[in-house]
Amino acid sequence: MSTLIPIEDVNYKDLTYTYMGVFYSPKFQQFLNTTQTGLAHSSSGAELSLLTRSLCTSLSLCIIQLAMFCFFRNIFKSLYQPRSYFVPQDERVEPAESGFLNWVIPTLSTNIDYYLCLGLDTYFFVRYISMMLLFFLVVGALNIVVLVPINTSGSSSEFKASGLDRLSLSNISSSKVHLLNGHFIMSLMTIGFFHLMIVYEMESVIKIRKSYLSSKRHRSSVVSKILLITHIPTELLDIERLKSELSIIPGGVKNIWFLSDYKKINVSVREAKEAVYELEVGEIKFIKKYHKKVGNNRYKHYTVMRQLKPKFYPPISINTKLPFGNISLNINIPGLLRFFIFQKKVDQIDWSVERIKKAKKAIEKEKVLLASEQLKKFNTVFVQFNTQSGAYTAHQVLLSQSQGCMDKTVIEVHPRDVQWNNLTKENSATLLVQRYLVTLLCICLIMLYIIPVSFIGLISQVPLLTKLLPFLGWVYSLPEEVRNCFSSILPSLFLSILTSVMMITFRFLTYYKGKLTGAEIEIDLQRWYFSFLFIQQFLVVTISSSITVIFKQIVDQPTSIPVMLATNLPKAATFFYKFIAVRALSFCGNNFLRIDQLILRNTFYKLWDKTPRQKLVRETTLLPIKWGTTYPIYSVYAAIGLTYTIISPLISVFVVLILFLVLTYYKYSLRYIYSHINESETYGRLYPSALLHLYAGIYCLECCMIGVFFLSKDASGNFPMNSHGWIMSLILLMTVFGNTTLYNRYHRYFSYLPIINDREYPDDPLGTDLSSNYQMLYLHPNFKYEIPRVWLPSDDLEVAHTEARHLEDNEGIESIVIPGSTIKFGWRNRFSEIVVRQGPPDFK
Structure with missing residues (x-):
């Protein structure tokens, strides 16, 4: 028998109490057609041949799409290389080589330092993917070499896992429970290497960010000296009076722009x-x-x-x-x-x-x-200081002793990133209630996401679907291969569309939290979107088909979390092989080819472009990228990889695949396709958050291993791995302490700028530059029209x-x-x- 207690033997009712019943009822469960186990368990024990067959369609489609991209790349240059032809001459990049595959090697060999010219958010994203790719190449290879032989030799005459589960921890039988010592040692090594990587990257962020923001060109730009101040008292809505009050700041004030009624x-x-x-x-x-x-x-x-x-x-x-x-x-x-x-x-x-x-x-x-000056003035101003250090000093001090006055400041604001309508909102109880309502609505969206997912899941169950909707009975007249294709492809398609809709919804709601700049919106979105993806695309799929079940379990008895993870995660390993591989192949093919834009540009847009101005705007408007919803997608994949790196080491192969394809795509598209101007630049603040989000995967790994060690029993019915479970529990506490310490130690460096140069930094010629027409710069755009x-x-x-x-x-x-x-x-x-x-x- 297996060293772990079978999942069907774990009585969740005995592990929970009844006071959470208000959040979970049998009728609600029946309505959603859900069970206590996650969808990912359906792939448990799948053979390699089955996985290969299921990936063949995605692989074939990806190869066709890449071949079409290589062929069309030099024909439709406005689509695949706009930055080489459709931007001002001084902003163009050299076109990629014209051969069928000649673009691949130059793209992969481009040093990541090149992407500094596109901003710190862009540079750190490329660094993030590169860093995670290196991590999984090293740690994944080490775990595969050590643990896969242990797992395959862990079966016995009484117990043997089926399919690909033979390569995972699920194959360890009770008579060979001692083999878990290898998993214990590799867990410690993986966790240790992870923390070394995090500390190294945090130190690197501080150094690179300081070098970039302190470079001569950035210091001389207008943006570096701009401070947005809200809730200005009425008596200070005068330029000379406000300048006098702010003269205490070193360097003094150069310009002030009031927000007038627009x-x-x-x-x-x-x-x-x-x-x-x-x-x-x-x-x-x-x-x-x-x-x-x-x-x-x-x-x-x-x-x-x-x-x-x-x-x-x-x-x-x-x-x-x-x-x-x-x-x-x-x-x-x-x-x-x-x-x-x-x-x-x-x-x-x-x-x-x-x-x-x-x-x-x-x-x-x-x-x-x-x-x-006859227009009404709102209580918000843009202040340009004479020096960058003066702007950061004002950003870090309390500007008023009166509660609610001058209490919100935003540093380095780009004039085209301002959320003008939010600037006019007063600091009232109405705005506070609006923020709390939006936050509550975001939580409800995460909790209730299972409802549309459940309905989409009906598409894959043809008998049930036709029973509920009899008019769809004609589906049975189709060949079985066609029905299987529909039942496997359509749910994935609808889920992708639904996830995109959720992303747009979160972005819309975040705006109504009263964020003053696009950069603030991206920072807030990163947290919410990662939470949504991690819960719905990992925890719910793995543990239970309803978030209410997980929530009830955690609140009722938190100590059961390791048991819940240990009995669920190993069963879902094969599902995530397919999940990550399909996402990697579909991402690569769809994003490189951009079939929707290819079709639209050669059909609909020719009819849609009614004027030369309309056509020119469309062709010269480069594709923007929103990093707040881009980082979380790959943070979730990395967190899943970290969770399974010990449980099922083969996951590293699929994580490396998706990270490699993502890195290749973004290295190419950031250079030739995407806009080189990021108006919602956060100056690297998204990257540390992305690094800290990886702790979600480490916590899942540690909790799962705690459950594995405490639940594992030998042939005699004893639990010989209890001491390992206690040690891993201590490691979990140390990880929590390390996570908290890292945040408290470094988070100030990501919002502020060290003024004293106690280190030598090379001058960076890159930075942000704007027009020298200061008088109109931070007025509402329509006053400049x-x-x-x-x-x-x-x-x-x-x-x-x-x-x-x-x-x-x-x-x-x-x-x-x-x-x-x-x-x-x-x-x-x-x-x-x-x-x-x-x-x-x-x-x-």
Whole structure:
């Protein structure tokens, strides 16, 4: 028999009490069609051949997608290498070599120091994946070499595990319980090596962050000296008075920007942008109509064609303010609704011209009010100090002795990262309640995620699904292979979509916590999204199909946690082989090929791009990356690997696979695809959090091994590994102490900057630079808005030039731009395409 107590012999009812019953009822369990054991147990004992067959589809699809990427890479350069062609000349990178596989070696050989030019968050992410890859290569190889032979030799005539479980701890029989000594020693070595790695990386973060932030270029940038201060007292909403109060800070103050009421100019700027878009669309419609009607007759009288001017229903704009939270809603309703209330169409060009005139006057009026300080000031300011050390000093001290005044500061704020609507919210009880409600809602989302997952799980159970939904009985007419394909692929697809929806939901909710910058949102998201993924993609799948069961178990009797982990984790090892391998292959193929964008760019976007400006914006807007929801994904994979590195050492092979593919993809895409500007830069604060999240895997490993040692019994029914269990319990306490000590020792270095240079750091030429136009830099973007010149594409009949002369006669319409784009016609002028060669002079 096995050295462990079988999972079916563990009576969870005896381990729990009844006062948690309010969170878990038999009816709720029956409704969700769940059991006490996790979904991952269904893969227990699976053979290698079964695992290989299940991975063949993913592997084949991945190879096809990679081959397509290698082929299309040099054809669709705007999709696969935009940073080499579609950014300003001084920001471009050298294109990758044009051969089919010539990009692979240069990509893998790129030193991670190169990614410092993309910001500390980007650099540390590449370092994070590289570091974890090295860790699992070394520790994983060592554990495989030592423990796999022990595990395979652990069976006996009375007990032998089946399938791939023979390579894991599950194969140790009671007559060979002494073999667990090897697992004990390797556990200590793995935990020790993990802590050495964490301490080394923490020290490296401090050194690299100090070097980067203290570099000459970064120190001279505006961002390095900016401090956002909230809850300014009314009497200090004066530049000279506030400067005087802050003069005590070493170095003094250089500039102050107050947050003025921008609600009215918001509406006017949105109307102006909408009108410019409709004007350009209307003119291009007219050009197309003209060509279609006239053909190639250049000499047909132009005034006759004025009747071709396009008519349309103007969009409906609704501006309202919610009674709570100082939230303004700007809703645009399609103009087609006017048809149902019997309104007539209007001339699209004339409507747009009048709208631009009106919006321009309103914008200029608000700018004049701003210059004369007649606009309402909110109690939030941006302060630029003369020195970086002055800004950090002000960030670290209490600026006021009055409670609730000047009590929130944010350092190194990028002007395009500000969450302007949250800055206008007052520090009131309403905002506090809103934050707590959002936090509670996030917890509920994590707890209740099992409900949609349970329904998705029905898709894989065809008999049950057709019983609940009889109209799906036609599924049985399909070949068995097709039914199996649907039942295995569709749940994974729907789960991926659901996880993406949850990520978007968490991001939306985090904004309503009142975070002042995008960087703060990313930091908060990292914690919540990791918690969600670790609980739902690991604990729930492994231990129980309902989070309420786990929660009830932990609260009722915390000492049963090692028992719960020891009886569940080993059974789920084979499931995570497949889980991680499939995720690795699908990630690699899908992200390299980007099939959705490849299809859209060659179909839908050609119809969607109605103006040269619209097309240029789409092609030159590089893909942004949100690190707050990127780090947690791979932290969870690493935590799963850490959990199983002793229980089932073969997991390291699959973790190395996914980390290698992820590193390859990001090394390529960060250089050639993603935007090189990270406006929500946290300056490396996400990396230490990602390192500390790995402790979740270490804690699971230690608790599981404690349970294994205490539950393991020999052939005589004795428990000879009790002493090992007590030692491992002590190791767990030491790990908790080490985790707490590491956080308390280092966390201040990730929010603040050491001013005294007690170490020598090489000067780093990289950093953040912004325009030297300080006077407008930290005003709301709409106060800096200028109505752009109308941009029309040139055509063979020069209709655009004629229209330009007519438009320029209108007051408020700037000179029209013609060069830079062309509209080409085909097949009797019935089909057209806009070709953009360059942007207009005022394009931003």
